Amino acid sequence: RALSGPAGDDAHDGDGDGVLRRMTALLAYGSADPADPACAAHLHCPPLAVAVAADLAASALNPSLDSWDQAPAATELETLLLEELAGLVGYPAGAAGVVTSGGTESNLMGLMLARDQVLGRATGRPIQLSGVPGGGPPPRIFASAAAHFSVRRSAALLGLGEEAVVSVPVDHDLRMVPEALAAALRDSAGRGELPVAVVATAGTTDTGAIDPLETCAELAAEHGAWLHVDAAYGGGALLSDRLAPLVSGIELADSVSLDWHKLGWQPVAAGVFLVRRSETYESLSRRAAYLNPADDEEAGYPSLLGRSLRTTRRADAFKIAVTLRTLGRDGLGRLVDACHDLARAGAGAVRAHPRLELHADPVLTAFLFRYLPGDPALADRVNAGLRRRLLREGRAVVGRTELPGEGPGRVRLKLTLLNPHTTTGEVERLVRTVAAAGQAEEDAL
Ligand SMILES: Cc1ncc(COP(=O)(O)O)c(C=O)c1O
Structure with a gap:
């Protein structure tokens, strides 16, 4: 039945409480409950009660992180949270990041900055202005055969084309084979191609396999490529003394995706994107007169607009910060x-x-x-x-x-x-x- 019929007809109950109760019951009845022990298909977690409550507070207060005047406290809080998460990853001072809608957006951002940095350097032109140039050495992204599909989709969105993604073989556990990455980079260089990025997955979607991060970092550096570590799943290992050694080397990445709505027990969405050097964010920065005028920033009213692909943006940092403080x-x-x-x-x-x-x-x-x-x-x-x-x-x-x-x-x-x-x-x-x-x-x- 139509959801928006006139008040008083049987599809529309003007009593807000009643509608909310009935529709919530319907949603619950038709939901897959991630807290049920028999519901164990996806990286879809039961959220912590404290995170749900914090999310509700953020919804009610509705700060929007595209300008300081819409979100003074939330802007400050997200900045502090990201500093703390950068420390957790092992980044030195000078790192930067943003809260995202999840691994898909974070991977897109990592590959976008990789494209702008590496292709920009190779062509001597700012890619965000001139677009991806025709001619020249074909750009390539190296990711394992078990990397998340958002890597290919990002390549398409970034104008590089899905065919720019070179699929590196994996072993039985679905972990990237380091010799295969070395060979793929070597062969590609032999064909005169431009290695834009190596994507290492720390925690593949299906098996949680962690690619050899240190070798990936060495090979990426050797070939002048950006290293993006997709730790949307395995980033959770950073929280555990037992599992953290599995992701050692993550601090060598130029950029990292973490997802707190996977192994972090947050309600969707709670993605995090981090870069090791804040200056690599340059190509994303924008000046919008109505949001972040230069004189406001100089006067001490900072804006996170240039950190995100989005404009209006929820304070998803709040629930993560409350959770970290609580637990x-x-x-x-x-x-x-x-x-x-x-x-x-x-x-x-x-x-x-x-x-x-x-x-x-x-x-x-x-x-x-x-x-x-x-x-x-x-x-x-x-x-x-x-x-x-x-x-x-x-x-x-x-x-x-x-x-x-x-x-x-x-x-x-x-x-x-x-x-x-x-x-x-x-x-x-x-x-x-x-x-x-x-x-x-x-x-x-
Ligand atoms: C390794 C990995 N990267 C990226 C993603 C995409 O994350 P999201 O669904 O939060 O966009 C997933 C999702 O399962 C994933 O497992």
Whole structure:
């Protein structure tokens, strides 16, 4: 029914409380609850209550970060938060950043600054003014075959074309093979191409694999390319003493994506983009007379307009800051460790089950596996079908993906454990539920 009928008809109830209650009930009824132990498909976390409350306060106060006069406190707070997060990444003084809508926007920003810096240097012209030049050496971006699809989409948006992205092979765990990156860069240089950026993923979407960050940094520097680390998922490891060593080398990146709505328990959206040297932001800075006049800035009214691709922008920094203040790095680190433990327990249950096959041990909080039907030729069909069966029956939300490559046999199921309050017993039950659905699917064929 139409949502906007005239007051008094049965589609429109003028009583705001009643409408809110009924529509919230409908939304809840039709939602996938990320707090449910059987809802474990995606990097989609149950938000912390304190973060939800902070988000509501930010919504009610509605500061907008495109100018100081719309958001004096929020501007100051976001600046302080980003300084703290830059420290967490290990950046020296002089870093800068912005709160974004998520990894997609952060990756776009990293590759945009890479394009402007590297292509600008090569052509001697500011790319933000002249656009991507025709002719000249073809620009290239090197990312693993398991990198997030937003890397290719960014290349398209930035006028480089998706074909500018060179897919670097990965190993069994979906981690970039360092020798393959070295060879790809060498071959590309041999063809006279321009290496604009290396994208290293710290925490691939499917397996949480972490590319060899230090080698990526060395190779990028050797070839004059920008290093962007997509730590949208694995950035959460920085919160945990146990897992932080996995992402060492992240501080060598020219830019980093972090996502607090993944392993940070924030309501969507809570992305973060950081650059090591604030001067590399230059090509994004804009002067809009009505938002950030130079005389205001000189008089001590700073603006974050030149940090973001957006103009009007929510104070998403507020909930992250409140969460950090409330739980501290230690408190958040314990949540990360709890989810890591759950993933290991889940992987153990898969390994122990005769009809399930674990793809690889979890690095962070996710792992891939599949059900093994009697007839191996049916594996993809049975696994894809069992996931839909679980959805249809309302029993579980399990991820489904495909390993990189060609041909059959690549469909895998995925569990992403992001609720630290889930118990080991609940994860083991979920694994048994998946196996039983596999059997039912096989029987139904
Ligand atoms: C590694 C990685 N990068 C980027 C993204 C995109 O992040 P967002 O959905 O916040 O835009 C994802 C999403 O899952 C991801 O896993």
